Amino acid sequence: MIEPDIFGVYRDYIFCLNSQDWPKLGQFVHDGVRYNGEPIGLSGYREMLERDFFEIPDLYFNVQLLISDPPYVACRLSFECSPKGKFLGLHVNGKRVSFTENGLAPIFETNS
Secondary structure (H helix, E strand, O other), X not given: OOXXXXXXXXXXXXXXXXXXXHHHHHHOXXXXXXXXXXXXXXXXXXXXXXXXXXXXXXXXXXXXXXXXEOOEEEEEEEEEEOOOOEEOOEEOOOOOEEXXXXXXXXXXXXXX
């Protein structure tokens, strides 16, 4: 088995998100994807992202830290954005917010 370029794959995934290239999302996300432990599938994941970008028009995923222990990748993402209305239960109404998010995911080689 050839080891995939985990950093390259993850950065391509982030580029896909930031450019909102939803037809390519399936190249990076498995149809059985889970979010916070709940199965949502690729279509549910895409709907969640589309909703996020609608509610936060200037949403941008900024990779602060990327670590790999194959087949896993861990990432710290930072965000500076202006959500339209409520964000995390707070009425921000377009005010600028900053936050970070940590993620851990397996990356597998595919035959596609």
